[in-house]
Amino acid sequence: MTATKLLLGQTLAFAGNPFDVAPDEAAQYNRRGAVLIRDGLIAEVGVADTLRAAHPDAAITDYGDGLIMAGFVDAHVHYPQTGIIASWGKRLIDWLNAYTFPEEMRFGDRAYAGQISETYLDFTASHGVTTMASFCTIHPESVDAIFSAAQKRGQRIVAGKTCMDRNAPDGLRDSAQSAYDDSKALIGKWHGVDRLSYAITPRFSPTSTPEQLKALGDLWAEHPDCLMQTHLSEQTDEIEWVLGLFPEARDYLDTYEAFGLLGEKGLYGHAIHLEPRERDRLREVGAGLVHCPTSNTFIGSGLFEMQSLMAQGQRVGLATDTGGGSSFSMLRTMASAYEVGQLRHTPLHAAQLLWLATQGSARSLHMEDKIGNLAPGLEADLVVLDLNSTPEIAQRNARAEDIWESVFPTIMMGDDRAIRATWINGQAITS
Numbered sequence: 001m002t003a004t005k006l007l008l009g010q011t012l013a014f015a016g017n018p019f020d021v022a023p024d025e026a027a028q029y030n031r032r033g034a035v036l037i038r039d040g041l042i043a044e045v046g047v048a049d050t051l052r053a054a055h056p057d058a059a060i061t062d063y064g065d066g067l068i069m070a071g072f073v074d075a076h077v078h079y080p081q082t083g084i085i086a087s088w089g090k091r092l093i094d095w096l097n098a099y100t101f102p103e104e105m106r107f108g109d110r111a112y113a114g115q116i117s118e119t120y121l122d123f124t125a126s127h128g129v130t131t132m133a134s135f136c137t138i139h140p141e142s143v144d145a146i147f148s149a150a151q152k153r154g155q156r157i158v159a160g161k162t163c164m165d166r167n168a169p170d171g172l173r174d175s176a177q178s179a180y181d182d183s184k185a186l187i188g189k190w191h192g193v194d195r196l197s198y199a200i201t202p203r204f205s206p207t208s209t210p211e212q213l214k215a216l217g218d219l220w221a222e223h224p225d226c227l228m229q230t231h232l233s234e235q236t237d238e239i240e241w242v243l244g245l246f247p248e249a250r251d252y253l254d255t256y257e258a259f260g261l262l263g264e265k266g267l268y269g270h271a272i273h274l275e276p277r278e279r280d281r282l283r284e285v286g287a288g289l290v291h292c293p294t295s296n297t298f299i300g301s302g303l304f305e306m307q308s309l310m311a312q313g314q315r316v317g318l319a320t321d322t323g324g325g326s327s328f329s330m331l332r333t334m335a336s337a338y339e340v341g342q343l344r345h346t347p348l349h350a351a352q353l354l355w356l357a358t359q360g361s362a363r364s365l366h367m368e369d370k371i372g373n374l375a376p377g378l379e380a381d382l383v384v385l386d387l388n389s390t391p392e393i394a395q396r397n398a399r400a401e402d403i404w405e406s407v408f409p410t411i412m413m414g415d416d417r418a419i420r421a422t423w424i425n426g427q428a429i430t431s
Contacts, residue, residue: 005037005426006055008048009063009384012403013070013374014359019310023351028374029403035068037380040154040426045374061428063384066420067407069354070373071130071381072330073361074319076229076269076290079120079134079146079159080104080113081323100323104162105171107137113145120322121149125429127329128383128419131362131371133158133229133267133319135201138174140182147190154194154425156371156379158227160201161186165212176212180219187223195379195425197227199267204231205242205255217260227265227365230256233278234270235301253278263287265366269321270295271309272302283314288364291356292321293336299324306337307346317364318356330357331414338412350408380426385410389418 011033018026034051036044036058044051052060083103107113124132136142136159143161150157163179164172174182183200191198200220202208208216220228233239233252246255253274256262264286271282271289282289291304309316319325320333327333334353341348348356362372371379385407388394393409400406410418422430 003039004043004055004058006051006058006060007035007037007063007068007382007384007423008052008060009033009066009068010403011035011045011068011374012354013045014355017359018349018351018355023349023404026355027351027403033068035374035380035382037423037426040380042374042376042378042380044376063420065387067385067387068374068382069385070358070371070378071383071422071424072128072357073317073365073372074124074129074132074322074330075267075288075317075361075364076292076319077132077134077322078324079132079322080107080116080137080142082116082120082123083323085323085326085328101169101172104137105169107142107145108139110141110145113139113142114149117145117149120146121153121155123328125422125424126416126419127331128385128422129328129330130381130383130422130424131156131158131365131367133199133227133365135162135203135229136160137162138164138172140186143186143190147196151194151196153429154427156195156197156367156381158197158199158229158365160199160229162201162203163212163216164203164207165209167207176209176215179212180215183216183219187226191223191226198223199227199229201228202230202261205252206238206245210246210259213256213259213261220263221260224263224265227267228261228263229267230261230269232256232268232271233273234296235299236273239273251275251278253281257281267317267364269319270301270304272296272304274305279309279312279314283312286315288315288317288366290317290319290361290364291337292319292325293340294327294333295321295325297336297340298326303340303344305344306341306348307344315364316356317361319361329415331411331418333357334411350404350411353411354407380423382421382423383419384421384423385414386418386420389414389420393418
């Protein structure tokens with residue numbers, strides 16, 4: 001069995017950012033292209049006939065008109081909420097109390113956490129998601145479960161123990177010291193092992209005391225190669241709550257900044273209602289903002305300012321926010337991002353949507369040198385899209401005059417039938 005594989009089909013990569021340059025200038029598209037994979041890495045990307053001639057012994061998989069591109073990178077999820085996705089709710093706090101916290105209490109059971117981990121990774125693979133950054137629960141067992149499941153699949157993943165020592169039910173609170181100790185032990189156990197990365201994870205300011213935030217800030221200073229993930233400015237009533245809990249804070253972001261939790265490798269989910277100072281500080285440090293459109297519309301949080309934040313030079317990724325988000329699908333998430341842009345009178349181009357779901361999210365995770373594009377040397381995490389997956393999409397695609405008109409209906413109308421294949425670490429996971 002050869003270690004060299006050659007995938008044939010349409011190919012789409014990015015040489016630039018379509019928020020900065022025209023889509024056709026940003027993209028590298030081959031109508032009949034090929035991707036050569038060797039030892040889990042992308043070795044070459046080019047024209048099909050050329051690569052076939054150069055590598056006659058490669059094992060060939062021909063996807064015909066399938067579109068081969070980088071696998072989707074979901075930059076903000078809560079895998080423990082898999083079982084409660086699409087639960088009816090009013091506001092963020094109502095949803096946490098009614099659904100999230102009761103479900104998360106179950107993750108002290110390692111067997112249950114393992115079961116949900118496997119289910120979650122099965123679901124995401126079927127939707128073409130190859131990397132994700134996930135919150136776990138306060139239980140170290142929940143971290144062990146998702147890392148073990150991902151390691152078994154050879155999958156790249158970011159995850160971390162969620163830390164909360166107030167404003168959460170009995171059974172879901174730790175302490176400043178135990179949050180530090182547990183997180184430090186998990187970093188030592190998992191961070192940098194195979195394709196696994198740890199993220200220090202305060203849920204959000206209202207569920208952590210100043211003492212816990214400081215302890216986690218100290219831990220991040222000790223392990224600056226780790227990511228730090230949390231939530232920021234998701235809803236207006238949440239912001240009022242935060243400022244009531246931290247009366248000395250200049251704004252919501254200051255509740256992290258004051259305790260050493262603002263930095264280049266910080267991931268701040270939602271970031272909808274930002275003050276000018278917050279926007280400036282996030283840009284100055286190069287932090288990652290994560291747009292979660294299906295969650296923001298489902299829970300009624302507000303409309304993310306994508307175009308103005310990108311124009312400002314922010315580092316922005318895209319995410320399902322499973323299970324506050326209402327879908328595991330990054331295609332559905334891209335469609336929702338387009339709709340949010342329309343409501344802000346700044347609609348996104350298909351190239352921008354695909355870039356956000358791959359390169360943009362990889363950049364927010366500071367992993368653009370590893371994943372998120374079709375380029376030699378990057379890890380072979382790929383998705384193959386069927387641009388004729390349903391009769392409705394096929395009849396629209398028949399009228400398309402370029403790749404963008406061809407792929408846009410799949411974004412807006414697609415479901416799991418559009419995911420023809422998912423490749424993780426150079427292996428076909430679904431096909």
